[in-house]
Amino acid sequence: MKRIHWLVAMVLLSEVKRAQETRLLALPGVVSVGIGQDDQGESCIVVGLDEARSNTEAAIHKILGDTPVRVQVVGTIKPLKP
Numbered sequence: 001m002k003r004i005h006w007l008v009a010m011v012l013l014s015e016v017k018r019a020q021e022t023r024l025l026a027l028p029g030v031v032s033v034g035i036g037q038d039d040q041g042e043s044c045i046v047v048g049l050d051e052a053r054s055n056t057e058a059a060i061h062k063i064l065g066d067t068p069v070r071v072q073v074v075g076t077i078k079p080l081k082p
Contacts, residue, residue, distance in 0.1 A: 009043055010035070016067045017045055024060065029053040031077045038070050048074035 013035050021033045024047055032048035045067055047060055057071050 013043055013045065013067060016065050020045070020064050027056045027059055029056045032074060036070065038068055042068065044068040044070050047071045048077075050074070050076050 017033060017035060024030050024033050029049045029051060030047060031050050034046045036044060036046035038044045045064060047069060052073055060069060060071055062069055
């Protein structure tokens with residue numbers, strides 16, 4: 001039963017991520033939007049920034065729907081060379 005609850009939670013997280021991803025990626029410095037864990041080990045939406053940006057961080061809601069959001073500086077993301 002625990003596995004079913006986890007699966008339902010992941011589906012709901014994916015739906016929230018998909019619904020918010022375009023808006024979040026349009027914010028200055030946002031380089032990624034994913035699913036991860038907060039400091040307590042609970043699932044959350046993780047928004048990656050290229051560098052600390054107080055204006056962008058202020059524009060990102062700490063909760064989207066019922067889903068917590070964690071903002072993390074991840075740096076510039078570059079594609080791997082083939």
